[in-house]
Amino acid sequence: MNRYPLWKYSLIVIALLFGTLYTLPNFFGESPAVQISSAKSTIKVDSAVAERVQQILQQGSLAPESVAFDNGSAPSVRARFANTDTQFKAKTLLEKGLNTDPADPTYIVAFNLLPNTPQWLQSLHAFPMYLGLDLRGGVHFLMQVDIKAVLNKRLQGLQSSVRSVLRDKNIRHNGINRNGDQIEILFRDADTRDKARNVLAGEVSELLLQDAGSGDDLKLIATLRPEALKQTQEDGVKQNISTLSKRVNELGVAEPIIQRQGADRIVVQLPGVQDVSRAKDIIGRTATLEVRMVDDSVTRGTEESATIPFGSELFKIGKGAPVVLYKDPVLTGDYISNASASFDENHQPAVSIDLNGDGGRKMRDATREKVGKAMAIVLFEKGKGEVLTVATIRSELGSRFQITGMGSAEASSDLALLLRAGSLAAPMEIIEERTIGPQLGAENIRKGFDATLYGFAAMAIFMIVYYQLFGLFSALALSVNVLLLIAVLSTLQATLTLPGIAAIALALGMAIDSNVLINERIREELRNGNSPQAAISIGFDRAWATILDSNVTTLIAGLALLIFGSGAIRGFAVVHCLGILTSMFSAVFFSRGLANLWYGRKKKLTSLAIGQIWKPKTDVKADVKVK
Amino acid sequence: MEFFRIKKDIPFMRHALIFNVISALTFVLAVFFLLSRGLHFSIEFTGGTVMEVAYTKPANIENIRNSVDGLGFTDTQVQSFGTAQDVMIRLPAQHGVNATQQSEKVIAALKAQDPDVTLQRVEFVGPQVGDELAHDGLMALAMVVIGIVIYLAFRFEWKFAVAAVIANLHDVVIILGFFAFFQWEFSLTVLAAVLAVLGYSVNESVVVFDRVREAFRDRRYGKLSAPEVLNHAITSTISRTIITHGSTEMMVLSMLVFGGPTLHYFAVALTIGILFGIYSSVFVAAAIAMWLGVKREDLIKPTKPKDETDGAVV
Numbered sequence: 001m002n003r004y005p006l007w008k009y010s011l012i013v014i015a016l017l018f019g020t021l022y023t024l025p026n027f028f029g030e031s032p033a034v035q036i037s038s039a040k041s042t043i044k045v046d047s048a049v050a051e052r053v054q055q056i057l058q059q060g061s062l063a064p065e066s067v068a069f070d071n072g073s074a075p076s077v078r079a080r081f082a083n084t085d086t087q088f089k090a091k092t093l094l095e096k097g098l099n100t101d102p103a104d105p106t107y108i109v110a111f112n113l114l115p116n117t118p119q120w121l122q123s124l125h126a127f128p129m130y131l132g133l134d135l136r137g138g139v140h141f142l143m144q145v146d147i148k149a150v151l152n153k154r155l156q157g158l159q160s161s162v163r164s165v166l167r168d169k170n171i172r173h174n175g176i177n178r179n180g181d182q183i184e185i186l187f188r189d190a191d192t193r194d195k196a197r198n199v200l201a202g203e204v205s206e207l208l209l210q211d212a213g214s215g216d217d218l219k220l221i222a223t224l225r226p227e228a229l230k231q232t233q234e235d236g237v238k239q240n241i242s243t244l245s246k247r248v249n250e251l252g253v254a255e256p257i258i259q260r261q262g263a264d265r266i267v268v269q270l271p272g273v274q275d276v277s278r279a280k281d282i283i284g285r286t287a288t289l290e291v292r293m294v295d296d297s298v299t300r301g302t303e304e305s306a307t308i309p310f311g312s313e314l315f316k317i318g319k320g321a322p323v324v325l326y327k328d329p330v331l332t333g334d335y336i337s338n339a340s341a342s343f344d345e346n347h348q349p350a351v352s353i354d355l356n357g358d359g360g361r362k363m364r365d366a367t368r369e370k371v372g373k374a375m376a377i378v379l380f381e382k383g384k385g386e387v388l389t390v391a392t393i394r395s396e397l398g399s400r401f402q403i404t405g406m407g408s409a410e411a412s413s414d415l416a417l418l419l420r421a422g423s424l425a426a427p428m429e430i431i432e433e434r435t436i437g438p439q440l441g442a443e444n445i446r447k448g449f450d451a452t453l454y455g456f457a458a459m460a461i462f463m464i465v466y467y468q469l470f471g472l473f474s475a476l477a478l479s480v481n482v483l484l485l486i487a488v489l490s491t492l493q494a495t496l497t498l499p500g501i502a503a504i505a506l507a508l509g510m511a512i513d514s515n516v517l518i519n520e521r522i523r524e525e526l527r528n529g530n531s532p533q534a535a536i537s538i539g540f541d542r543a544w545a546t547i548l549d550s551n552v553t554t555l556i557a558g559l560a561l562l563i564f565g566s567g568a569i570r571g572f573a574v575v576h577c578l579g580i581l582t583s584m585f586s587a588v589f590f591s592r593g594l595a596n597l598w599y600g601r602k603k604k605l606t607s608l609a610i611g612q613i614w615k616p617k618t619d620v621k622a623d624v625k626v627k
Numbered sequence: 628m629e630f631f632r633i634k635k636d637i638p639f640m641r642h643a644l645i646f647n648v649i650s651a652l653t654f655v656l657a658v659f660f661l662l663s664r665g666l667h668f669s670i671e672f673t674g675g676t677v678m679e680v681a682y683t684k685p686a687n688i689e690n691i692r693n694s695v696d697g698l699g700f701t702d703t704q705v706q707s708f709g710t711a712q713d714v715m716i717r718l719p720a721q722h723g724v725n726a727t728q729q730s731e732k733v734i735a736a737l738k739a740q741d742p743d744v745t746l747q748r749v750e751f752v753g754p755q756v757g758d759e760l761a762h763d764g765l766m767a768l769a770m771v772v773i774g775i776v777i778y779l780a781f782r783f784e785w786k787f788a789v790a791a792v793i794a795n796l797h798d799v800v801i802i803l804g805f806f807a808f809f810q811w812e813f814s815l816t817v818l819a820a821v822l823a824v825l826g827y828s829v830n831e832s833v834v835v836f837d838r839v840r841e842a843f844r845d846r847r848y849g850k851l852s853a854p855e856v857l858n859h860a861i862t863s864t865i866s867r868t869i870i871t872h873g874s875t876e877m878m879v880l881s882m883l884v885f886g887g888p889t890l891h892y893f894a895v896a897l898t899i900g901i902l903f904g905i906y907s908s909v910f911v912a913a914a915i916a917m918w919l920g921v922k923r924e925d926l927i928k929p930t931k932p933k934d935e936t937d938g939a940v941v
Contacts, residue, residue: 142753142756276730431756432751433750437746437747439747440679440747440748447886447887448890450886451885451890454881454885455877455880455882456878458877458881459874459878462873498890499816499819499893502882502886502890506875506878506879509874509875509876509878513830513871513874516874520864520870524863549782550829550830550833553778553830554823554829556771556826557775557823557827560767560768560770560771560822561823564763564770565767568816
């Protein structure tokens with residue numbers, strides 16, 4: 001009765017294999033590396049950059065262990081080196097080689113540590129766990145995005161759109177007012193109101209229109225549609241995330257984490273950064289946008305050699321094409337209330353831009369006489385301008401216009417994002433900050449590891465002394481538990497934090513419960529006079545119901561932490577929940593497998609090595625129990 | 628080796644009243660301290676700034692305090708922590724002040740005093756985060772309690788569910804009482820420990836109740852009354868209870884000794900939880916279940932088909 005079918009043993013072997021393979025990457029350590037990523041949103045890192053890196057390193061006779069292109073969310077090229085010495089040399093070399101103008105770098109060259117996982121493990125997608133900031137040191141910021149300000153700006157924009165639409169269609173109104181989140185449009189008679197409603201419903205589809213008022217004091221109350229409201233909020237947060245990513249890139253942090261948390265918060269984690277004030281400075285910087293006219297007194301193609309007229313400036317479009325622009329802006333980013341990727345009447349990708357307030361009038365004044373001429377949009381950051389796009393004016397532009405001829409949908413969404421970056425950045429505030437020194441991080445790892453190791457050793461020794469062979473089974477099951485838990489965490493690419501290590505330790509401390517339950521049960525069955533084989537079988541079966549119940553209750557607590565916890569607590573909760581699941585496998589399924597393997601084939605088994613079984617002899621009641 | 632050589636069922640339930648009185652007293656004391664002293668919340672809940680700085684030689688706390696106070700902060704705390712070289716500085720949340728700059732001002736002032744000082748850790752939490760954490764913490768507690776009641780009511784019977792939850796909430800209050808009495812810092816990790824303990828010590832009640840159900844079903848114990856069945860269940864699981872808790876406690880002690888300051892109060896909360904967990908879930912939960920009047924019929928009826936499988940095994 002104590003034999004596993006072959007498939008169960010196979011399952012155990014597979015689980016062990018999985019555990020070993022995916023735990024393994026955590027032991028290889030890290031090697032010094034240099035990471036190259038783009039410093040400008042207009043420049044993309046691709047495999048060509050990897051080749052250039054290789055060339056530059058070869059010319060400098062530095063031999064990297066490997067150069068690889070990583071096409072992730074933030075594409076980068078990573079060159080790995082044997083020691084920190086070459087790493088330092090390579091960084092200086094690459095900075096010189098890749099960036100022609102040191103004052104205006106095109107690429108960011110940063111130090112990094114790359115895991116030394118062998119290729120064959122990487123091809124199995126076996127990677128080490130990430131270490132949280134409390135273990136490796138760095139800065140953590142939690143930023144609150146001021147959604148109200150975003151909405152306010154959007155409504156302002158819509159208000160002026162409404163005004164210009166009504167004017168264009170010659171619909172007379174009695175005034176347009178803002179009232180909180182509502183736009184009120186006043187009318188004298190119902191006819192005009194109906195006409196206005198029809199026009200507005202077609203032209204400004206983001207608004208929800210409602211009639212109000214009576215007599216000759218008629219009103220149309222416009223509110224932002226729920227989906228448009230949501231879109232605005234989403235865009236606001238996404239916008240800030242992309243702005244933050246660009247700025248963080250500049251800090252030269254190898255693996256920054258910029259994540260949304262909840263509806264209106266952004267987490268920024270910068271591992272390894274110690275200079276908090278510089279980080280704050282760069283993160284808190286603002287970008288501005290300007291629309292300028294192209295100075296056509298300079299012949300196209302001769303911009304670099306020609307003398308630039310007084311009142312004009314030379315700029316570069318993206319990677320390099322020069323363009324001369326007037327210094328006087330037509331309008332600034334403040335007037336842009338929205339920019340989104342869209343399609344023109346020919347279904348070609350385009351970018352739609354909405355202007356608010358006086359923006360429409362200014363644009364009209366500026367473009368009326370300039371049809372056929374070129375206009376440029378420039379993004380200023382750190383006082384340096386970069387031309388995002390140059391477009392030919394096809395007709396007089398108002399408060400809503402499109403930039404067409406984008407080529408691809410990707411290009412149009414990129415441009416929309418950049419336009420918003422310069423104009424729509426919602427105010428942000430740092431509401432949480434954590435800085436952990438690298439020494440403290442290393443100390444935390446050691447302490448967490450020591451605590452787990454000594455606790456584990458103490459429990460294992462106790463179990464073996466108290467339950468002998470079955471204690472050994474339990475100790476082995478416990479180590480399989482750690483193995484599986486770490487393997488699962490590594491496969492999930494979870495971030496390990498100190499509370500996470502504490503959760504691993506606690507998971508082990510709690511997992512022993514199942515083994516104790518089983519061992520005590522087997523002893524009890526033996527005490528009650530069952531044969532050793534029967535005792536093993538009944539012991540495991542009876543203990544199972546209890547183990548299940550108790551693990552479910554623990555799991556409920558773990559899930560509650562997972563749902564309501566944030567930050568450090570979440571890390572704890574994830575490990576806690578996973579630990580419960582792996583412990584069910586190891587303590588019940590695996591340790592039974594060991595017992596079956598050892599005892600299952602012995603037909604004439606007379607005793608079990610489970611420690612001394614003490615039987616009450618004289619007690620009457622106990623006798624009754626046995627029979 | 629066998630630690631527990633119990634000849635017959637120990638009549639725990641005869642003393643149920645005493646246990647309940649002891650529990651009630653500890654509970655009242657804990658509530659009293661919670662109300663009179665309150666919890667010493669970490670800045671995660673209250674908002675504010677905590678800095679840890681390290682010196683190369685033992686730090687002069689008095690000088691540090693003077694220079695921090697000299698910056699115009701009120702209610703600051705400066706204390707050494709861990710070793711004589713490590714100092715912890717707390718600045719409360721101040722409304723209207725750009726709190727994100729506080730830590731930089733302080734470290735600049737300390738650097739002026741002694742250039743060897745290094746910043747180990749800064750933690751700044753805005754006041755808006757703290758309120759949310761408190762709210763989420765309470766929600767998590769509510770979810771654990773409700774979840775466990777539902778699960779136990781479904782697996783056993785409502786009387787057991789109520790008994791287990793009351794017993795374990797009383798643990799939680801007692802842990803909090805300790806934190807209030809000693810004014811230990813109550814941080815997010817401590818909250819995690821408290822909730823983990825809640826789930827863990829419900830286990831104890833579950834193990835006992837499992838035995839109760841088994842005994843009610845088993846014909847051999849047919850003549851035993853409810854309190855006798857409870858006694859039998861507790862007696863036959865006491866060895867497992869103590870060994871399990873002992874083992875878990877070994878791990879927790881290891882964290883307490885080797886885990887450093889970050890895990891200190893986490894381990895303290897777990898230790899108190901584990902010790903009181905044994906007592907409350909075994910004695911208090913069983914006693915409450917008895918007062919609520921558990922009967923054989925409560926458990927036998929709904930799970931009749933399971934009887935047969937159990938019988939087949941024996």
